[in-house]
Amino acid sequence: MAATPPPILDGPPVSSDAAIGASAMRKATRHLIPLIALGYGAACMDRVNISFASLQMNRDLHFSATVYGLGAGLFFLSYAVCEIPSNLLLYRFGARRWLSRIMVSWGILAIAMLLVRTPWQFYTARFFLGVAEAGFFPGVIFYLTQWFPLQLRARTISRFYISLPLSSVVTGLVAGPLLSLDGHLGLRGWQWLFLVEGIPAVLLGIVFLFALPDGPQQAKWLTEEERTWIIRHVRNDPSLVGEHSHALGATLLDRRIWQVGIFQMLMLGSSYAYTFVAPDVIQRATHLSTSRVGLIIAALSLLAAGAMLLNAVYSDRVQCRTPDSNYPRYMHIIPWAFLISAGFFACSLSTNPISVVASIGTIIIAYNAMQGPLWSLPGSFFQGRSAAAGIATINMIGMIGGFLGPYFVGFAKDLTGDYQRGLLFMSIPMLLGAAIMFYLRAETRLRTRALSPENPVPSS
Numbered sequence: 001m002a003a004t005p006p007p008i009l010d011g012p013p014v015s016s017d018a019a020i021g022a023s024a025m026r027k028a029t030r031h032l033i034p035l036i037a038l039g040y041g042a043a044c045m046d047r048v049n050i051s052f053a054s055l056q057m058n059r060d061l062h063f064s065a066t067v068y069g070l071g072a073g074l075f076f077l078s079y080a081v082c083e084i085p086s087n088l089l090l091y092r093f094g095a096r097r098w099l100s101r102i103m104v105s106w107g108i109l110a111i112a113m114l115l116v117r118t119p120w121q122f123y124t125a126r127f128f129l130g131v132a133e134a135g136f137f138p139g140v141i142f143y144l145t146q147w148f149p150l151q152l153r154a155r156t157i158s159r160f161y162i163s164l165p166l167s168s169v170v171t172g173l174v175a176g177p178l179l180s181l182d183g184h185l186g187l188r189g190w191q192w193l194f195l196v197e198g199i200p201a202v203l204l205g206i207v208f209l210f211a212l213p214d215g216p217q218q219a220k221w222l223t224e225e226e227r228t229w230i231i232r233h234v235r236n237d238p239s240l241v242g243e244h245s246h247a248l249g250a251t252l253l254d255r256r257i258w259q260v261g262i263f264q265m266l267m268l269g270s271s272y273a274y275t276f277v278a279p280d281v282i283q284r285a286t287h288l289s290t291s292r293v294g295l296i297i298a299a300l301s302l303l304a305a306g307a308m309l310l311n312a313v314y315s316d317r318v319q320c321r322t323p324d325s326n327y328p329r330y331m332h333i334i335p336w337a338f339l340i341s342a343g344f345f346a347c348s349l350s351t352n353p354i355s356v357v358a359s360i361g362t363i364i365i366a367y368n369a370m371q372g373p374l375w376s377l378p379g380s381f382f383q384g385r386s387a388a389a390g391i392a393t394i395n396m397i398g399m400i401g402g403f404l405g406p407y408f409v410g411f412a413k414d415l416t417g418d419y420q421r422g423l424l425f426m427s428i429p430m431l432l433g434a435a436i437m438f439y440l441r442a443e444t445r446l447r448t449r450a451l452s453p454e455n456p457v458p459s460s
Contacts (some may be wrong), residue, residue: 007139008110010340012040012283016377017229020223020226020229021229021233023223023226024222024227024230025148025152025231026224027219027221027222028147028148028216028219028222028230029159031219031221032144032147032212033156033159033160035204035208035211035212036143036144036160036209037159037162037163038139038163038200038204038244039099039103039136039140039159039161039201039204039205040136040137040140040160040163040164040167041163041164041166041167041170042103042107042167042200042201042204043103043106043133043136043137043201044163044167044168044275044286045167045170045171045197045200046106046107046110046133046197046198046201047075047133047169048167048171048275048276048363049175049193049194049197050072050113050126050276051072051275051276051277051278051279051280051374052171052172052175052179052193052279052290052294052332053113053179053190053193053194054068054190054262054276054279054280055176055179055190055280055283055290056179056182056188056189056190057116057188057190060188060190061116061117061118061119061122062137063119063122064410064414065410065411065413065414065419066407066410066411066414067122067410068276068410069128069276069406069407069408069409069411069413070123070406070407070410071119071122071123072126072272072276072329072406072407073272073402073403073404073405073406073407074123074126074130074397074403075126075127075129075130075133075401075402076128076130076268076272076400076401076402077128077130077400077403078126078127078128078129078131078134078255079130079131079134079399079402080130080134080395080396080397080398080399080402081131081134081396082130082131082134082135082405083134083135083138083393083395083396083399084097084252084389084392084393085135086102086134086136086138086139086254086392087135087138087139087142087389087391087392088389089110089135089252090135090139090142090143090336091142094214094215095117095139095143095214095215095261095439096208096209096212096213096214097209098135098139099136099139099140099143099205099208099212100205100206100208100209100212101205102132102133102134102135102205102206103136103201103202103204104135104141104201104202104205104206105132106129106132106133106136106201107198107199107200107201107202107203107205108132108198108202108309109125109128109129109132109198110129110194110198110201110204111194111195111198111199112125113125113126113129113194113198114187114190114191114192114194114195114234120142121452124316130399134394137395138391138392138394138395139392140160141375141391142391142392143180144156144157144160144217145234145391146213146215146234147215147230147234148234149234150376151231151316152316153316153376154312154313154315154316154329154332154372154373154375154376155309155312155315156420157312157371157372158207158308158309158311158312158313158371158372158374158378159309159312161308161368161371161372161375162305163306163311164308164368164371164375165301165302165304165305165308165364165368166301166302166305167284167299168297168298168300168301168304168364169195169298169301169302169305170298171297171386172293172294172295172296172297172298172301173192173294173295173298174196174197174294175193175279175291175294176289176290176291176292176293176294176440177291178192178193178196178197179192179193180289180291181351184213187199189212191227192271195279215305216230216231217231219381223237223336227457229416231455234356242343252389252390252393254390256440256443257378257390257393257394258393258397259439259440260374260377260378260394260436260440261394261395261396261397261398262397262436263374263433263436263437264278264374264394264395264397264398264401265397265398265399265400265401266341266401266429266430266432266433266436267337267340267367267370267374267380267398267401267403267429267430267433268398268399268401268402269400269404269405269408269429270340270344270367270405270426270429270430271363271367271401271402271405272401272405272406272454273406273408273409273422273423273426274344274347274360274423274426276409277409277410277413277419278297278360278364278407279293279294279297280419281347281356281360281419281423282296282297282318282357282360284287284418285351285353285356285357285417286351286353286356286357300357300360300361300364300365303361303364303365304364304365304367304368304369305368307365307366307368307369308368308372309372310369310371311332311336311370311372311373311430312371312373313368314332315329315332315372315376323458329373329374329376329377330373330437330438330440330441330444331371331441332370333373333374334434334437334441335431336366336367336369336370337370337431337433337434337437338430338431338434339362339363339365339366340362340363340366341427341428341429341431342362343359343360343361343363343366344359344363344423344424344426344427344430345427346358346359346362347359347360347363347423348421348423348424348426348427349424355419369374378390378391378394401429405426407428408422408425408426409422409423
């Protein structure tokens, strides 16, 4: 990485420390981020390919919008329930084995989706897919906090998280051709979609087992000096002063965890409300073929990937100027929350094809742009087992929104006849989310002032 590493915070000065740190970060980025990005990309494809499959599946299986929305959302409900246990098991057994187990099991269940015939089979398959995948994303976030200091974390997260919009590019490009295989070898097009897009997760899970080190201590490609540098800088993050030794119960009850978790719930509720219906909304507005709708979503996702990287790099640069606080991070989240709200409002009121596509594009771009700064926050609160539990708690709360959003818009469509009226109400959650971030920003500023040299923490 080109960024200058943060300074050593304890121990004797080493003249070559900056060079050692830069080398360590380059190696960690090169060996870890591409593999993790591929894994998360496979997860995103298996999670949302149902939005394209629904264009045929709902018709073939006679699923109403409510049935589809409930099944799509059940994934997130089971995912949420299993988040904390999964991350604690990752902490106990190591990232290599646990992430591999997650990927192989969810890949098999994603393929099994092609066997669905009834609503209850659909509900069951989606529920257990959520159980299988639970813990992958928070596990990866926790894993990266063991490798990269806070000042480099937003861009690091964005470099693997970019697979989220890029997976939409891939899904958009391949969904049309796969759906066009309708009838080949006795399979419907939507069955081909589940089959082909589930296989990469199984293969990547096997690669994870052999290629991913559990932590810096197990990385054979690091020198001893590089390994020491990473461990020292991660453990001595200046934003973690006074935050190292939290009991697990105290971590789960920490109000910052719940505030970020509620923000995540509002954000994911909004996100998946449009994710699972975007192909349908665009197709109804533009009257284009499935393949052309896929190309539109692919183009919007490419723009979102660029916004994600740019905002993360900018956030890290601002963070480096104030390394003792994550206070600046919030202003790289709040404006995007307002844009998501505006996008929903505009989409719900327009029938013009260009306006509908532009509105959905605004939502997609804004959602992805905030992810790097947002997910750099939890790792600045705690370390070790507490960090694993805290990150999982945030994602657990957030996944409840993943259940509520799709179910609500599905129910609203059956009630009103189209998706767009339901999307009008989705402009509200991110206004509440912005308010939460404003509050956290003010609270962090007060905390930073209290811990400043002019206001030392009183000794116990």
